[in-house]
Amino acid sequence: MKPTVHDIAARAGVSLATVDRVLNGRPGVRAPTREKVEAAVAELGFVRDVAAANLAKSRVYTFAFIIPANDNSFMIGLRGELEAVRRWAAQDRISIQLIDVPAFDAEALASALDAVRAEQMDGVAFVAIDHPLVREALERLTESGLAAVTVVSDLMNSSRAHYAGIDNLAAGRTAATLLGRFLGRRDGPILPVAGSLQVQDHRERLEGFQSVLQDQFPERVLLPVVEGGDDPVRVEALVSQAAADHPELAGIYSFGAGNRGLIRALAAFPQGRHPVTIAHELTSVTRAALLAGHIDAVLNQDAGHEVRSAIRVLKAKADGAGVVVAQERIRIDIFLKENLP
């Protein structure tokens, strides 16, 4: 049925050992012989049985996940998914090491990357911070042959093999469309609430949001962005303040964490007069707010999908195999009260 190395050897008129040398790029084969083998491989359509190969090699894939020690719901959820996938992956000889780094600390992230490189693992997934130190560490990493994948936050124009996360520009644009259309003819300004504009993702979301708003809803007033630092207390204070300053406040786009504070501020609005609100990341907090009607839509990235995608891609790279592209695209999930999972 499916051709094996034995078939290749017979077809090419060489021995098993030679086939092995060619297939695994080992030295000691002259060019003409190598070509004979390669021709046989092509003719028979041989594909290595990865399972059997791994068995023979007793291969264990070792991947590292570098995750910021952030305590917001999203990161906690991501850790949970990682833990769940870990057990599942063990059945495929995949061992996943979790490495914590301080949040927003480019230096720590860079040295974590260097540490992984020293350990000779098969691949790394990490939440990127766009900083020269990180970029340099990443280049060193990929140059030593490690596959690297960014998760949640990307590092564009770098040597990472893949990005398992959403298009934040598109997310911002989507939020603007939804918010603009939900508002309809209702007057009043919109308040954008960021976590921190230091964070690339948040900047992109804001940019997408602004561009669609200017384009499609030019008459709508966009208040200056406030930064809540992903901190519920600060977010609550900022939103309450904005509500006091702008009694006609019609919409809120919250694209950082700390939504617990946002909800508290929203609950203070008189029934039926609260601003149309769109937030990011489906957590227990935003889910409850969605059901209660405090929030109108939640844009979400599926952390579980991101983790599994990162691992699939790392494994494919380690095997030199391809990936199902569509399967690895992380969608911008839009959740309304009606389509909650």
Added chain:
Amino acid sequence: MKPTVHDIAARAGVSLATVDRVLNGRPGVRAPTREKVEAAVAELGFVRDVAAANLAKSRVYTFAFIIPANDNSFMIGLRGELEAVRRWAAQDRISIQLIDVPAFDAEALASALDAVRAEQMDGVAFVAIDHPLVREALERLTESGLAAVTVVSDLMNSSRAHYAGIDNLAAGRTAATLLGRFLGRRDGPILPVAGSLQVQDHRERLEGFQSVLQDQFPERVLLPVVEGGDDPVRVEALVSQAAADHPELAGIYSFGAGNRGLIRALAAFPQGRHPVTIAHELTSVTRAALLAGHIDAVLNQDAGHEVRSAIRVLKAKADGAGVVVAQERIRIDIFLKENLP
């Protein structure tokens, strides 16, 4: 590291052969011995290396996909995904047989199921039709030990192991919320366009749509549902007729196929006066219409995800393994112009 059958044998104080008999449920082991082995398995946390086992068995998983010979874009897309996954699955010793049946033909589906049963495959995925003949055939199937999975359309309260598809009730509810909110204060009735109310999925979508509309937008007039039979020509005629009958037509919810005709009818509306429209399934047609602004939102089920999910579940059942539940939930994707993939 990971315990092997040898470790189990040593731990239980029995021979390899006995361990093998226990693990594979072969006869010839007394209860006390069996228990010793099982205890050792539990203590050491032994999990069979499926890859090695399959290698030894030269096992090939054979699954059948029974797909209605429907020529709408969605089904064509599903076939495409199946074809793509087929090559990919071959690497995992999974062989997928595609079986065509006439669309909407319960009898044909039932006998296809019976045929699969006769062939002793490992599992079946099929697009269900709720009909006694189908239900009976399914029961026969699962009773002979085959795993069965429904795709796209479910068969509730049956012995299918899994349903790889969306919650159509929730989809209808989601559409109603979006449509209602997009319309805002704009007056005018809404036209629901079904494929056929004979189809369970369409009935469910309509039901969800109606319930939310009555609940949250009670003043909105819902026109009687029209059935386009998933046929572009008929859909176009029906929508054009409705537009003529109701010049104030404000919204359309199209939850069947044949959207090519819907788009044609929409293009006839004066610029800026066309009804807010929500359709199902992201195809080249609906994608173009979304970009052109003829359609306002598309609800989608990811056919590729459904196919892969069905296969993963079938394989897990065949191995007696578990599944990552969250990974197998098919989402209701909401696409706006801004978050198109």
Added chain:
DNA sequence: GAGGATTTGAGGTACGTAAATCAGAATTTT
């Protein structure tokens, strides 16, 4: 406790590939 039946042990082969050794052949260098 003899007879038969059942249970268990020991060992082997197989799956498809990796990786190693060693001998012999071919090629290149001197």
Added chain:
DNA sequence: AAAATTCTGATTTACGTACCTCAAATCCTC
């Protein structure tokens, strides 16, 4: 042409599990 070097073949072992055979041990029944 001899020596050194490089290439190739033949063979073996291993990975973890399945499955087979044959013999030995244990059980049960009368």
